[in-house]
Amino acid sequence: MGSKASAPGKAILFGEHAVVYGKPAIALAIDKRATITIKESHRDYTRIKSDDLDLEAILSPETGLKLKKGEMGILNYILKALEFYHDSTPINIKLKISIPIGAGLGSSAAVTVATIAALDNYHKRKSTLPSIARRAHRVELEVQGAASPLDTSISTHGGLIYLDKEKIEQIKGDLKDSLVIGYTRSEETAKMVKLVKERMERHPQIMNLIMDAIAHITRKARKALKSDDKECLGELMNINQGLLDAIGVNSKSLSEMIYTSREAGALGSKITGAGGGGSIIAYSHPDRTGQILESLTARGYNAMKANPSTRGVLIQ
Numbered sequence: 150m151g152s153k154a155s156a157p158g159k160a161i162l163f164g165e166h167a168v169v170y171g172k173p174a175i176a177l178a179i180d181k182r183a184t185i186t187i188k189e190s191h192r193d194y195t196r197i198k199s200d201d202l203d204l205e206a207i208l209s210p211e212t213g214l215k216l217k218k219g220e221m222g223i224l225n226y227i228l229k230a231l232e233f234y235h236d237s238t239p240i241n242i243k244l245k246i247s248i249p250i251g252a253g254l255g256s257s258a259a260v261t262v263a264t265i266a267a268l269d270n271y272h273k274r275k276s277t278l279p280s281i282a283r284r285a286h287r288v289e290l291e292v293q294g295a296a297s298p299l300d301t302s303i304s305t306h307g308g309l310i311y312l313d314k315e316k317i318e319q320i321k322g323d324l325k326d327s328l329v330i331g332y333t334r335s336e337e338t339a340k341m342v343k344l345v346k347e348r349m350e351r352h353p354q355i356m357n358l359i360m361d362a363i364a365h366i367t368r369k370a371r372k373a374l375k376s377d378d379k380e381c382l383g384e385l386m387n388i389n390q391g392l393l394d395a396i397g398v399n400s401k402s403l404s405e406m407i408y409t410s411r412e413a414g415a416l417g418s419k420i421t422g423a424g425g426g427g428s429i430i431a432y433s434h435p436d437r438t439g440q441i442l443e444s445l446t447a448r449g450y451n452a453m454k455a456n457p458s459t460r461g462v463l464i465q
């Protein structure tokens with residue numbers, strides 16, 4: 150008996166961090182995925198393996214967890230999902246992943262969502278998308294301590310979504326062949342969320358105004374996406390970036406990537422995700438993405454073109 154499920158990574162277009170304070174955000178699923186395969190095991194332990202991450206761990210009721218290769222990182226999410234949604238039957242779990250890890254592109258949410266869906270399928274449990282998203286968010290909260298439902302929602306549902314206070318709406322927008330993502334290893338999301346919270350405590354009036362301004366930008370961006378007003382969308386991204394800098398989540402390398410992509414023809418570019426390292430997203434006319442990609446890689450940054458994906462979690 151076996152089971153296989155996959156889920157996409159994500160990029161936030163507008164509203165990261167503000168979403169933690171109840172403001173809306175716009176995010177999209179990208180065409181990079183995490184795939185979890187579960188097979189029955191004839192041994193007396195569970196094996197978790199990922200060739201992509203050079204990771205191998207063994208989990209046994211007698212000896213607990215043994216990390217044979219790699220880092221705990223993403224494994225924590227798989228283990229928590231197993232603790233919540235599996236019994237003690239030994240299984241073999243394989244993870245394939247094309248989402249850059251620890252770069253703020255939703256790799257942990259994608260792995261969590263795929264693991265829960267694969268476990269549901271393995272145990273022949275009927276589950277709905279909202280239930281997968283809710284349980285994946287629970288796992289993220291347990292592992293990270295702080296997380297909005299944004300990453301797990303987008304990974305579950307796919308598409309381009311507008312999230313407002315846990316209300317998820319699929320929205321229209323043509324972002325095909327228009328996005329480049331530059332990435333370095335990020336700080337932990339929880340750490341960046343904490344830094345923003347501390348600034349909020351020191352300067353509540355100023356920070357609340359900034360969060361409100363980000364909310365205005367996000368609402369206007371939704372309209373710009375709908376009417377395909379590319380110039381406006383790009384400008385809104387740049388304004389959002391200025392405010393992300395103001396709340397303290399920018400870094401030298403992120404700034405360098407942002408200005409490099411603007412010089413190479415991006416209509417807009419900004420941090421995507423938690424910041425402090427991590428990733429930027431550049432938006433441009435499709436004929437400029439090649440130049441943006443080249444300029445980023447020429448400066449030694451990791452970069453990739455990213456297309457929106459309408460596919461959320463899939464049982465395969």
Ligand code: MEV
Pocket residue numbers: 161164165166167168169253295296297298299300338342422423
């Ligand atoms: C992380 O991808 C996005 C943040 O807004 C945190 C969250 O929403 O949990 C920074």
